[in-house]
Amino acid sequence: MRLELIKRPQHSVLFSAISPLIALVLTMIAGAIMFSVLGKNPLDALYYYFIDPLRETWSLHELAIKAAPLILIAVGLSVCFLSNNWNIGAEGQFIAGAIAGSILPVVFPDFQNWLVLPLMLIMGMAGGAAYAAVPAFLKARFNTNEILTSLMLVYVAELFLDWIVRGPWRDPGGMNFPETRDFHSFAILPELMPAAGRANWGIVFAIIAALVLWFVLGKTRKGFEIRVLGQSPRAGRFAGFSASRMVMVAFLISGALAGLAGISEVAGAIGQLQPSISPGYGFTAIIVAFLGRLNPLGIVAAGFVLALSYLGGEAAQISLGLSDKAARAFQGMLLFFVLGCDTLIHYRIRLVGRAPQVREAAEHV
Amino acid sequence: MTEMGAGVDQLHEGEGGGLLDVRGLTKIFGALKACDAIDLSIGKGEIHALLGENGAGKSTLVKMLFGALEPAAGEIHWKGQPVAIHSPGAARHLGIGMVFQHFSLxxxxxxxxxxxxxxxxxxxxxxxxxxxxxxxxxxxxxxxxxxxxxxxxxxxxQRIEIIRCLLQKPDLIILDEPTSVLTPQEADKLFETLETLRDEGKSILYISHRLEEVKRLCDRATVLRHGKVVAHCDPRQETAASLARMMVGDEVATVKRTGSVDAGGQALLEVRELSRPSANPFAVPLRKIDLLVRSGEVMGIAGVAGNGQGELFEALSGEALQQNAATIRIRDKDAGRLGISGRRLLGAAFVPEERLGHGAAPQMRLSENLFLSRHVTDAKALMGAFGTVRTGALAKAAARIVKVMDVRKSGEDPEASALSGGNLQKFIIGRELDRQPAVMVVNQPTWGVDAGAAARIRQALIDLARSGSAVLVISQDLDELFEMCDSVAVMHDGRLSAPMPIAEATFEKIGLLMGGATPERSELPEEAETA
Incomplete structure (x- = not known):
């Protein structure tokens, strides 16, 4: 007896659309089992996980703050992953964008007018794109493995940030803390509804980026080019598309969006450069991209779900004393079920028994 | 049509009795009965033909005999003993060797x-x-x-497969379309080998759709259609036409090459001294290829696989560029430095050998695969503002091609990989024909395509040429080239021979050139001529 995966000739559009919801329900069931095995009331745990963070307006704002960089980075990564470019270095591009965007408020603190913020955002995107161009160029020119080069550049960026905030960019009036000076008011990304919570324009950028890329990927020739080069490079070449140019395009787009996420985070939620500015957004966004099945609109939903699971994990840790390891396992289950549902949309399972024996079979020795 | 047993070969039946005896063998895939109660018996020292169109169940049947598939019902007797063949290893152990059509390498x-x-x-x-x-x-x-x-x-x-099988010294050798990639002379040599093996007392199950070959070589034949045995017969007492009727169940549409070609037609595709160094140590370099295809003409390029046809196709299509723009001229314009899109804009169309992964993206829908090769030439019809794709226009065009080429598919707009090889090929050819290209370059137009679809494809290409286009067909299938072409050139080791008008060409002449010989050095047997 064994299981076989058989490709479906056509997958159901309906189930493609609702598969994340099915996965969410399955995760809750499995999570409830896990929580009760851990000796907690599963209903309580699920409540703290999924409901508690949504109960109050300020925490909805926190959710948006966490979701914004995840979505921005993940929609950029979807372009890379769809075109078969494995950019694992979004975390580094996020940091590079944050540093490049911070040049104005940190190095030229006296330049203060309404131009500062737009320039910062543009420089942030340019910084992220330039940093992503390094592995892209190496891949297009020398055929290096972009997974390795982009990942290694993450550590370079992290250490560079660490050095610059302790060294040249340290706040002269900051009591030797390893931080830059606080950004002046022209350099701060405005909050959307200051009376209600901290959420800033970052989430708006994220949703605009998702909408634009959803349009480009789904409706335009460029999107077709990205997908065909990713799925079938030789057919893409037959179509007249250039794979090496696509490497550059994909990395530049995802680098620019990661850079925008970086500068938005620094100019928004943080307000200065610190040795560490990201709790691993660049890596978590890889999960978000796949949870959203590389569809920008799906990524918006996935970004909120992952942001929620982070907030919920914190809440459950505080209220129930659940270990943060349990929270991680919970996230893992979520990923598992989403990918599982996704697979079952494209394949069906068949149970294969031993085929009926040929009558009077005599095994030959 | 001769019924079972009536036309059994007298010579080989008496020599050692049945080697393999199959009764009621059945295999079901989902709702499809790929093999339905097949009976088959092969004597010792017999070459037995298994005839049938693509999809008739030949491959399924032999996979069961070779242990690659397990039958749902039926019995297999080997040397008088009932056996169950659970794996290819078990089959080899019994003494059954197989040369696959789709190679397992x-x-x-x-x-x-x-x-x-x-x-x-x-x-x-x-x-x-x-x-x-x-x-x-x-x-x-x-x-x-x-x-x-x-x-x-x-x-x-395929040569590796044949040699691998022969190394096992099996009692029964199953050959799946073995001659499709050989020159006539090589095929003759293979037949000699097979006849030698038969005289040594070995049996051969010979799968083919080449009727002349079967008539010449085989002692008995079993004909399959839609998974059922429709006849057991002696192929020597049948005509090619009667065998074809049994296979197809109907008259096969013959391809008509009407009208003559105007020798002074406009040159639409010109290649001058095209050379290309090999891209990797195993690729064939192209050496000073000259070529001219005129309006109204179908030119064929024959040759054994691996003599530079793939490299030539890439050079013509613009997937590989030339140093000098004048090396390739399409409709009197230099095209050597243009990529594939630029050449398409000059009016050229291309159909590569590999269907899935080159001519079509397997995971993409038919309409998207239409866009694949047409997005530049038909930008006006297929694209809207802001670089958007007009899916409605695309679906309409795809439906038109499906209708014209009689593409059989399941679902409204299935992924390319869900189509059978023949139907996908009809779609890919139809996608280019739909544009009425001035120059059409096709590599292996009917490789692995069933007889009905192949005839349709060939006829469509001839009709295209007669309407004023230049058609270049690269093929390993000589029957196909003789059926379609007005002139044939032969590719060997990266060189292209001078084209020969089809009236002067014979299988023997072409075969010699395919083997790299000059036409004068003729020491090979006469019977290669089958046309």
Missing amino acids: FEALTAAENIMLSLDEKTPILQVAERARELSKAYGLPLDPFAHVGDLSVGER
């Missing part, structure tokens, strides 16, 4: 390593290579045992 390994993997006893690689080399020499199947399979052409891969 590891691309990353060398020919000799692939052969070694199929041997039960451990043999040093050098010894395997030596034996393979001997066999390859003995049977006229040139092969470098240390070449990596990934770098070899379809034809060369």
Whole structure:
């Protein structure tokens, strides 16, 4: 007896659309089992996980703050992953964008007018794109493995940030803390509804980026080019598309969006450069991209779900004393079920028994 | 149509009785009965033909005989004993060897390593290579045992399969379309080999759709249609037409080459001294190829696989560029420095050999695959503002092609990989024909396509030429070239012979050129001529 995966000739559009919801329900069931095995009331745990963070307006704002960089980075990564470019270095591009965007408020603190913020955002995107161009160029020119080069550049960026905030960019009036000076008011990304919570324009950028890329990927020739080069490079070449140019395009787009996420985070939620500015957004966004099945609109939903699971994990840790390891396992289950549902949309399972024996079979020795 | 037993070959039946006896063998895939109660018996020292169109169940039947599939019902008797064949290993143990149509080779390994993997006893690689080399020499199947399979052409891969099988010294050899990639002379040599093996008392199950070949070689034949046996007969007492009727169940549409070609037609595709160094150590360099295809003409390029046809196609299509723009001219414009999109804009269309992964993206829908090759030439019709794709126009165009070419599919707009090879090929050819291209370059138009679809494709290409286009067909199938072309040139080792008008061409002349000989040095048998 064994299981076989058989490709479906056509997958159901309906189930493609609702598969994340099915996965969410399955995760809750499995999570409830896990929580009760851990000796907690599963209903309580699920409540703290999924409901508690949504109960109050300020925490909805926190959710948006966490979701914004995840979505921005993940929609950029979807372009890379769809075109078969494995950019694992979004975390580094996020940091590079944050540093490049911070040049104005940190190095030229006296330049203060309404131009500062737009320039910062543009420089942030340019910084992220330039940093992503390094592995892209190496891949297009020398055929290096972009997974390795982009990942290694993450550590370079992290250490560079660490050095610059302790060294040249340290706040002269900051009591030797390893931080830059606080950004002046022209350099701060405005909050959307200051009376209600901290959420800033970052989430708006994220949703605009998702909408634009959803349009480009789904409706335009460029999107077709990205997908065909990713799925079938030789057919893409037959179509007249250039794979090496696509490497550059994909990395530049995802680098620019990661850079925008970086500068938005620094100019928004943080307000200065610190040795560490990201709790691993660049890596978590890889999960978000796949949870959203590389569809920008799906990524918006996935970004909120992952942001929620982070907030919920914190809440459950505080209220129930659940270990943060349990929270991680919970996230893992979520990923598992989403990918599982996704697979079952494209394949069906068949149970294969031993085929009926040929009558009077005599095994030959 | 002769019924079972009536026309049994007298010579071989008496010699040793039944070697293999199959009764009521059935295999079901989902709702499809791929094989439905098949009866088949093969005597010792007999060459038995298994005839049928693509999809008739031939491959399924032999996979069951070879242990690659398990039957749902039925019995297999081997040398009088009922047996169950659970694996190819068990089949080899019994003494059944098989040469597959779709090769089961590891691309990353060398020919000799692939052969070694199929041997039960451990043999040093050098010894395997030596034996393979001997066999390859003995049977006229040139092969470098240390070449990596990934770098070899379809034809060369098949040679590995044949040699691998012969190394096993089996009692029954199953050959699945073995001659499709051989020159007529090589095929003759193979037939001699097979006849020698028969005289040694070995049996051969010979799967083919080439009727002349079957008539010449085989002692008995079993004809399948839609998974059922429709006849057992003696092919020597049948005509090619009667065999074809049994296979197809109907008259096969014959391809008509009407009208004559105006020798002064406008030159639409011109190639001058095209040379191309090999991209990797195993690719064939192109050497000073000259070529001219006129309006109204179908020109064929014959040749054994792996003699530079793939490289030539890439150079013509613009997937590989030339140094000098004047090397390739399309409709009197220099095209050598243009990519494939630029050449399409000049009016050229291309159909590559590989359907899935080159001519079509497997995971994409038919309409998207239409866009694949038409997005530049038909930008006006297929694209809207802001670089958007007009899916409605695309779906309409795809439906038109499906209708014109009679593409059979399930679902409204299925993924390319869900279509059978023949139907996908009809779609890919139809996609280009739909544009009425001035120049059409096709590599292996009907490889693995059933007879009905092949006739349709050939006729469509001829009609295109007669409407004023230039058509260049690269093919390993000589029957096809003789059926379609007005002139034939032969490719060997990266060189292209001067084209020969079809009226002057014979299988023998072409075959000699395919083998690299000059036409004068003719020492090969006469009977290759089958046209």
